[in-house]
Every structure is written in structure tokens, then in C-alpha cells.
Amino acid sequence: MKLTAEQLADFDEQGYVFLPACFSETEIAALREEAAEIYASDREEVWREKSGAPRTAFAAHTYNEAFRRLGAHPRLIEPVSQQLGEQVYMHQFKVNAKAAFTGDVWQWHQDYGTWARDDGMPEARAMNIAVFLDEVLPINGPLMFIPKSHKKGTIDAAHDLETTSYPLWTLDQKTVTELAEEGGIVAPTGPAGSVLMFHGNLVHASPPNITPYPRTIVYLTLCAVSNHITKFQRPEWIAHRDFTPIEPLADDTLSVYAESRKAVA
Template sequence: MKLSDEQLRFFEEQGYLFFPDCFDAEEMAVLQAEAARVLAEPREEIRREKSGVPRTAFAVHRYNDVFNVLAHDPRLVEPLEQIFGEPVYMHQFKINAMTAFTGETWQWHQDFPSWQRFDGMPEPRAMNIALFLDEVKPINGALMLIPKSHRHGALPDAYDDLTTSHPGWYLKPDVVSKMAEEGGIIAPTGRPGSLLMFHANMAHGSPPNMTPYPRRIVYLTLSAVSNHLRGEQQRPEFIAHTDFTPVRAGAPDALRERARHAEPA
């Protein structure tokens, strides 16, 4: 999948791109079934909410064949190769599960400051790609973004907030308020198969999910190969990968073919 000049200009200005219904129902059915299997496993790569329900499953492409196929999908790989002008490697692959009724808040944050601080990533030449596994509604913990916030760069003016089960480095309210005055706040919604790409310095977060509707999203973080990690990493390898081998785009219909030969759920 190649981006148009107009899409490239929009990304540079706004910091994100959204593609509704990028993956079809057949592809999503097999991904949904495999995600349910993964999140039910007692693996060390799965972090949990205070209630014990899964919050994030890391490195899923390494122990699940279907998600490994997804990791090479040209709809995910090619746009980033185009933006960075070089091959990309997988910095992180995860499923975030905003569980029905109990999904907790993700406070406002930028990703690159953590990648730089904890992983040794030199520059924000990496990007998140979010594939909706479930329908993302305005009411079930939709991911919120502040357009144009990537233009502020990586902000050290942040604080540790331990109010959720995921300790992190979160932006102060006055910083978020200033960003929102400039760019507003959006919450892209859509059916399973919708695709969101956003800049490494984009401010984003999610409210809790108090509805009966789960909101699972697959996140790939792809980084320019020249932007590989330096120094000693502070997080487990399954969170911040140290294999900088370029991710090669696979066949356009590989996931669909895998779906047609999948075992029944």
C-alpha cells in the first residue's frame, strides 16, 4: 500500500492517518479468533489489569503464526518504508485489550520519550500502526489523539502517574491543555479492520471502558533500521526488541489465504 502525496502532506501536518475498513471481514475473523486464544494464555509476555484481566500481550508475532503473517502485511510495512525512506524493523508488537466493564485508563502520553529513555532509541523515526480488532465506538475506550501535537517534539515535562496498573511517564495536564487548544482532540472510530497510523511524538490516551463492548487493538511499532536501539535496554526484550532485521513485506493476500486455512475457533 502506497501513500499519496496528499496523504503524506496530511501526515506531516496532522501527525496521523486513518483508513476505515482497510482489512476485510474474512481477515479479521481469523485475527479475532487468534487474539482470543493468545489473551487466554498464561504467558509472561501478557501484562494484566489490577483485576487480573489481560491488558497487553507483547511480542505476539513471535509465538502466533497468524500474527506473524500480519507483521509482514504490505499494508503495514510499505507506508512506513515510504515515510522513512528505508527498511524498517519491528521495535514492538502487542495487542492492547480494553476489556468490557473493567478496561482501565491509559493516561495522556507520547511514546517516543519512553522508547528513548528506556530502550535507547535515538530519534522519533518510528511509528505506531493500530489495527482495530473490535469495533471501536465513542463509548468503549476509544483511543484519543491530539492532532499536530507531534510538532512539539519529545517533551521532558512529564510526570510519573501510578493511578493505573500500567506505571508510565505521563504528560502533565497543563501540557495536554495547551496541545488541545492548538489541535483539538479526536477519537477515530470504526469497524474491525480499520487502521490508524500516528507519529511517535503524538499525544494520545484512552478513557476507561465501562461498557459491555470490548475494544482490542493490535499495535505494531515499526522503526527505521538506521534508528536501531543503542546502549543497554532497561526493558525486557519481548517489550523492546533487539533484532533489527528489516521486516519484509509479504504477499498482499497472505493473511486472507491464512484465514481460509485456519482451524475453527
Template structure:
């Protein structure tokens, strides 16, 4: 799948592209059928909502689940990101966010690159988010909200919020959000919220400011979030566990387009459990570690 000149221009201007129904119902079913068992596991890679049993985020499913390992190599997802970067990419982060009915909590206003810069020492914003809906997304079940064009601001000041939810974020101050929304059009388009059927896909810039409200509806809003990074832009510090911020910078090799419907073989290095190395962290940049060795 190649992006058109018009799509490239739109991405540059607004910071995101929306592809309703990018994946067909049968392809989505392959993924959704695997989610309950993954969420049931009592593993470090399942982060649960604060004070609840509902899963907020499942990390690194592509390392131990065949359907998600194939999704991580899907040309309809990887190809457009390579078009935007004109470079091979690796998987920096893989999440299945479970904003569950009645229990899914808020995601505060933030830029993902703010976290990748502050925690992982990713050199530049040459990394991309891909969101794939596993449920229908409507105005009631906590859809993503974007501030169009906010990526043009570059990296903005953020504070480390360790208390609001169970997962810490580098969040953006309300005053700056108000300024960015006003600059983007205020009540006339200053905030947008792509909604659509399961299988829809969003590409969005790592500096695009975004958030989502809690899910008070009776409908789940589960989505896969893949963060692909240009190989030359790989992270420089392993402050976070490997199941959150990956350390294998090997370029992704795409599978055929029907890979969610056919059992193409994939490597599952964590199929039998998390290795001890996946939990190890270091505050020291790995370039310094190599020099010390």
C-alpha cells in the same frame, strides 16, 4: 500500498492517518479467533489490568502466533511506514491491547517516543505506531484520542507514572495537555478520536500525544499496536525485556497481500516458550557492552 502526496502532507500536518476498513472481515476474523487463547496464557508477556484478570496488553504475539506473525509482515501495514521513512523498518514493539468490556482501564496522555527514548535509548523519533482495530470502535468503548499536530512540539517533558495502572508510562502533565489542546483548536478540533469498524487502521507519529479513557461499555475494544522503527534508528539499550522492546533489527520482509487468508510459512522463534534471553535486561547501552567485550 503507496501513500499519496496529499496523505503525506496530511500526516506531516496532523501527525496521523486513518484508514477505515483497511482489513476485511475475513482477515480480521483470522486474528480475532487467535486472541482468546493468547490471552488465556499465564506468561510474562500478558500484562493484566491492575487488580483484575482481564488482559491489558499482550506482547510479542508475532513471535509465537502464526496469524500475528503474518500481520507483522503485511504490505498494507508495512508499506506506508516505509513510504513515510523512505527506509526499511524493523519491529520495535508488538502489542495486542485488550481494553475489555467494563474492565479496560485508562491509558494516560503520553507520547510513545518518550518511553522509547527514556527506556530504550532510541536515537530519534523515526519510529511509527500502527493501530489496527480488531473490534468496532465507538465513542463508548474507550477509543484513542489524539491532539492533532502535537507531534510538531517534539519530545515534551514527561514523568514516569508507576502507580496509575499496571503498565508504567512516561506521561504528560495536565497543564501541557491543556496548552496543546488549545493550540490545536480547543473545543473545535483540539482533540480527535478516530472511530470505525473492525479492520480499520491508524498510522500515527511517535511524538503525537494520545490517550484513551476506560471502557465502561459492554463492548470489547481490542486492537493491535505495532511500532515500526527505521533500521538505522534502532534502540541502543536493553533496559526492558526483549518481549517488550525487540533487539532483532533485521528489516521486515513483506508477505503477499493475501497473507492473512493464506498459510504462508513464518518463523515463530518463541513458539515453544519464552527463551531466557527474552527476560534478560541491561541498563548499559549495548555499544558500551560491545566495547567492554
């Protein structure tokens, strides 16, 4: 799948592209069921909120067949490779939950700030592409962006080790206020199967989820192969060290898997 010239221009200007209903309900249902099984497991890759609810499951593509297929899906790999101008490898893969009632905040931050500081990634030639496993509503902890903030480069940040269960390089309130005054704040919402692609320096956050409606999003962090990380201080299942270019699978890989799963059941 390739982005149109208009979508590429929007990405350059706004820092993100939203692709609603990119995956079918059949494809997403299989992923949703397997995400629940992963969250129920006792793996070191599964981080939990202070309440005990799941927060994120790292590296699911390395131990789960459905997520392995998603991690090489052409609808995700091809547009990122197109924008970066070369093949990509998987820097990070995570399944982020916002559990009903207890899903916690993700503070305002830039992803590339972490990749640069913690992983030694040379340039902001990596980005996230996100897949909604549930409907994302204005009320259940949607991802929020400050459009055009990626044009500010990498902004000074502080390492927050206390607010949530996951350490994060966060921006201060003054900086966020100034950026929001310039670009506003948007929260793309849509049905399960929708996809978001956003720049590594786009400032973003998400509020807590205090509704009865869970919200799970899968994030593939794809990096240009020539831009691979140079520091290896985080666990390999958080910041991957296999820089092999991803070869996209067939477009029907998830639907084939979903059908095979039904047959076994």
C-alpha cells in the same frame, strides 16, 4: 500499499492518517479469535489490569502464526517505510485490549518519549501503525489524539508507576490542556479492520471502557533500521533487539491463513 500525496501531507500536518476498512472481516476474524486465545494463556508477555482482565499481549508475532503474518503485512509495512524513507524493523508488537466494563485508562503520553528514555532510540524515526480488531466506537475507550502535537518535539514527562498496571511516561494536565487548546482532541472511530498510522511524538491517550463492548487494537511499532535502539534495559519481548529489515509478505497472507484455519477446524 502506498500512501497518496494527500495522505502524506495530512500525516505531516496532523500527525496521523486513518485508513478505514483496510482489512476484511475474514482476515480480522482470525486475528480476533487468536487474540482471545493469547489473552487466556498464562504467558509472561500478557499483562493484566489490576482487575485481572487482559491489558496487553506483547510480542505475539513471535509465538503466533496469524500475528507473525500481520507483522510483515504489506498494508502496514509499506506505508511506514514510505514515510520514513527506508526499511523498518519491529521495535515492539502488542495487542491492546479494552475489556468490556473493566478496560482501564492509558494516560496522556508520547510513545517516542518512552522509546528514547527507556530504550535509547536516537530519533523519532519510528511510529505506530494500529489495526482495529473490534469496532471502535466513541463510547468504548477509543484512542484519542491531539492533532499537530507531534510538532512540539519530545515533551517533558513523569514516570507514572501507580495509576495502572503498566508503567508509562505521562504528561501533566497543564501541558495537555495547552496542547488541546491549540490542536483540539480527536478520536478516530470505525469498523474492525480499520488502520491508524501515527507519529511517535503525537500526544495520545484512551479512556476507560465501561461499556459492554470490548475494544482490541493491535499495534506494530516500526522503526527505521538506521535508528535502532541502543539501550537494552527492558525485556527483549517488550523492546526487540532484532534489527533485521522486515520483508513484506504477500498481500493475501492473512486470508490464506484464515482459510487454512477453517479447513483444519
